[in-house]
Amino acid sequence: MEREKMKNKKKPRLLFFHLYGYAGEFVLQGTSSFGRKTGAEETDIAVPSAVVSRRHGEFTEIQGQWFYRDLGSSNGTWINGKRCEEPHLLKEGDILAVTPRRGENPKPEFKMVFLRKEARPWRKTDLTKENLKIEGASFYKENNDLFVINQGEENHVRVNGVPVLGCVRLEPMDLIQAGDTWFFCQGDSLWTEEERTWKGEGRKLVVDIQEKAVWTGFQKKTLLKDIQLTIDPGEFVLILGGSGAGKTTFMNSVMGYEKATGCVRYGELDLYEEYEKLKYRIGFVPQQDLIRIQDTVFHTLYSAVQMKMPAGASREDREERTQWILKLMGLEKERDTLAGNLSGGQRKRLSIAVELAGNPELFFLDEPDSGLDGIMARGLMEKLRAIADMGKMVMVISHSPDRTAELFTKVLVLAKTSGITADIWFSTGEFRRRKPFSVPNLWKRLCKE
Incomplete structure (x- = not known):
C-alpha cells in the first residue's frame, strides 16, 4: 500500500474541474485515453460531461515527457487558450479546456490541469465573512463577484495561465495560480487547495468511539465498542455487518444524532459539542424514500434547492443548481x-438528489441499494462514487457490496461488540483503475479474527 502510494506521488496528475467545482484527479500511467463516460466505459479517463466526445483525446508518455493529442473530437481541446491541432508537449500547469460550439460567446464547461507536484484535497471556501489571503495574493468578494489581487512579483499570480497585475475580476471556470497554490472560481464561490488555506488536520473526519450502550431494566447492553476510523475528503466508505451488529447505531453516532462515549471530530470541531454548527454540513438518506409522490421530479428537487440555498440566491441560480443535480443523478429525462x-432506482436517486441540494460535506446513506437489482444498484453506487470524487465524504450501509466492491476506498466491518477497519484501497478521490477484491471473503476473514 505505501509502496503504491509513493509510486503514484512521482507520476503526473490531471486535476478535473467542471461548472460546479472540483471533480477529482487522475494519475497518468502509460497511454491514457480521455472521453465521455458511457455505459461501455471505453476510455481510461471517463468524464460525465456532454461537451466531451466519447473518445476525445489521448495522453502518451515518450521518454519521460507527456504529450496530449485530440482525437478529432466534436468540440476540440483548447490548451492555454489555443486550440490543439497537433500533439502538444505538456508542461507543468498547462490548462486543457473543452468548450461547446453552441452560443454566441461559449464558455468552457470542463477543464483539466497537468501537474507533477503532489495533489492536495480541495474544498469550497466562503468569502462572505472574510477575505482569503496567502503569500503574495488575496481574494475578496463584492456584490457576488470574486476578485484576486496580485500583491507579489510580476508573475506571481496567473489567471488561466496569463500573468496579472493589480486587481482582476474573476469569471466562472477561471483557474488561478498564486505561487504553487491553485484556486478555481465557481461563479461566486472559490475552491481552494485545502492544505495551503486551512490549518491543523483540515477536513478529516476522525471517529473514536469508546462505547455506545443502552440499559434495559438493570442490564447493560453494549451496541458499539472500540471503533477508530479516519476519513479524508473524497473517500467512499462501506459499512458492513450482520443483523444487530450496530451499523445504523454507528452511523447515527457519527452523524451526532445519537451520542456515544468518545469523540467524533470534523477538522478542528468536536461534532458532539458543535453539532448546531455542523448539522447543516451533514446529509442523510434513510432507507425509506421520503418524497411527495404527487410532485414532479423537477418540482421536488427545486423545492429542496429553494429551501436549502442561501436566501439571497436568485431564481436563475436555483434553477441552475437544480438542473445540475438532475444531470449528476441521471434524472434529466x-x-x-x-x-x-418512478422506478425504485430512480426514486432512490431522487432522494439522494434532494439531500444534495444542501451541498453537504458529510453524506450518509442507509442501504440505498436495498431492493434494487444488480445493474440498478451498480449504477447508483457509481453515482455515489462520483459524489465522493467531488471532495465529499460518503458513508454507505450495504448488504450487497460484492457487486460494487472496487468503488470503495475503506470498509468498516462491525462485529457484535467491536469494529474492524480495513483500508482496502488507497488514493481517495482519484479517477483511476481500481484493484478488485472480495468483500464477502474479507468479511468472513475479519469476523474469524
Missing part, C-alpha cells in the same frame, strides 16, 4: 415525471 411513477 424524468424531469417532468411524477415521483410516484
Whole structure:
C-alpha cells in the first residue's frame, strides 16, 4: 500500500474541474485515453460531461515527457487558450479546456490541469465573512463577484495561465495560480487547495468511539465498542455487518444524532459539542424514500434547492443548481415525471438528489441499494462514487457490496461488540483503475479474527 502510494506521488496528475467545482484527479500511467463516460466505459479517463466526445483525446508518455493529442473530437481541446491541432508537449500547469460550439460567446464547461507536484484535497471556501489571503495574493468578494489581487512579483499570480497585475475580476471556470497554490472560481464561490488555506488536520473526519450502550431494566447492553476510523475528503466508505451488529447505531453516532462515549471530530470541531454548527454540513438518506409522490421530479428537487440555498440566491441560480443535480443523478429525462411513477432506482436517486441540494460535506446513506437489482444498484453506487470524487465524504450501509466492491476506498466491518477497519484501497478521490477484491471473503476473514 505505501509502496503504491509513493509510486503514484512521482507520476503526473490531471486535476478535473467542471461548472460546479472540483471533480477529482487522475494519475497518468502509460497511454491514457480521455472521453465521455458511457455505459461501455471505453476510455481510461471517463468524464460525465456532454461537451466531451466519447473518445476525445489521448495522453502518451515518450521518454519521460507527456504529450496530449485530440482525437478529432466534436468540440476540440483548447490548451492555454489555443486550440490543439497537433500533439502538444505538456508542461507543468498547462490548462486543457473543452468548450461547446453552441452560443454566441461559449464558455468552457470542463477543464483539466497537468501537474507533477503532489495533489492536495480541495474544498469550497466562503468569502462572505472574510477575505482569503496567502503569500503574495488575496481574494475578496463584492456584490457576488470574486476578485484576486496580485500583491507579489510580476508573475506571481496567473489567471488561466496569463500573468496579472493589480486587481482582476474573476469569471466562472477561471483557474488561478498564486505561487504553487491553485484556486478555481465557481461563479461566486472559490475552491481552494485545502492544505495551503486551512490549518491543523483540515477536513478529516476522525471517529473514536469508546462505547455506545443502552440499559434495559438493570442490564447493560453494549451496541458499539472500540471503533477508530479516519476519513479524508473524497473517500467512499462501506459499512458492513450482520443483523444487530450496530451499523445504523454507528452511523447515527457519527452523524451526532445519537451520542456515544468518545469523540467524533470534523477538522478542528468536536461534532458532539458543535453539532448546531455542523448539522447543516451533514446529509442523510434513510432507507425509506421520503418524497411527495404527487410532485414532479423537477418540482421536488427545486423545492429542496429553494429551501436549502442561501436566501439571497436568485431564481436563475436555483434553477441552475437544480438542473445540475438532475444531470449528476441521471434524472434529466424524468424531469417532468411524477415521483410516484418512478422506478425504485430512480426514486432512490431522487432522494439522494434532494439531500444534495444542501451541498453537504458529510453524506450518509442507509442501504440505498436495498431492493434494487444488480445493474440498478451498480449504477447508483457509481453515482455515489462520483459524489465522493467531488471532495465529499460518503458513508454507505450495504448488504450487497460484492457487486460494487472496487468503488470503495475503506470498509468498516462491525462485529457484535467491536469494529474492524480495513483500508482496502488507497488514493481517495482519484479517477483511476481500481484493484478488485472480495468483500464477502474479507468479511468472513475479519469476523474469524
